[in-house]
Amino acid sequence: MALQQIVEETVTGLGYDLVEIERSAGGLLRITIDWPWQPGSDLFINVEDCEKVNRQLQFALEVDGVTYNRLEVSSPGIDRPLRHEKDFERFVGELIDITLKAPMGENAAGMVSANRKKFRGTLERDATGAGWQIVWSDEPAVKPGQKISKKRVPAPLHALGFTLDELQAARLAPVVDFKGRKPKGQA
Template identity: 45%
Template structure:
């Protein structure tokens, strides 16, 4: 291992130890231009990550990085976001049942992008599966806030056929995928009583 690679490995280990020591999950750390070290964390429970969590981890990392003599100008600690990337087997397990966008490295049946519901991984199976139903996806798209409502039909014009309710399954290995991302589901209508 080169000296640079060893230094990067040690840095990641320092960050991971500090983050996990506070009870959070370490997602990734990247150097961005201008000396910015961006650290992404998440909660280990199903609660949402908030600003106080990020501040707590940021303070701990400042001490840990200073002790290790890491030269950085700015530190940014944030959540993976609503459209987070799924990278690890634990991510696929945790987000089974959620709507995801899958982008393949090479086209399958003439396309690279698929949207569907992530299935629970099978025990001992190295592949993941996404199931989609074109009619369900059309309904989801129409129900999004701000989505265009269909134009009123003119009298005498035939109604287009409804999409069939046929579920399709896409099985893939991580080597076949460029990225898998959660589809953000945001409800701007407010809380329901």
């Protein structure tokens, strides 16, 4: 049995989603897991979840003769990769980073540099509801304590539509707030 199949069957059998399998030099096998997504659910992977999957994977990999020197099971973290359609559906409205496979070229229409491939913005469904778009503003972030003029005109919003086939990589943008989580309506 192939490594991908063994790991996926074991992880899903325990009630988790497989996010990523990474094999590195030195025999490191890194497995990233998450809870299956359900709207309104805010479950997070903890150490006990990783330990449970690690123990089960050790047995499964040993039975099938998969060689590795070290096994790591972890949560996706604050910069979680987005790979599948369900990942994008789960994180609509969140700040993400995307990298396109090819620069925008003539499609840029003057809104951004034609050779730009990386973008950070809010993930949204496009107007048709069939595709995706990222929306951002080139306005610099406001520094703590900085006074903002009420007369200042906000920078225009830009939107870029894309398909999953056009993406080289997509991740949640790591946003660290040491004041704790805010309810979704306040963020």
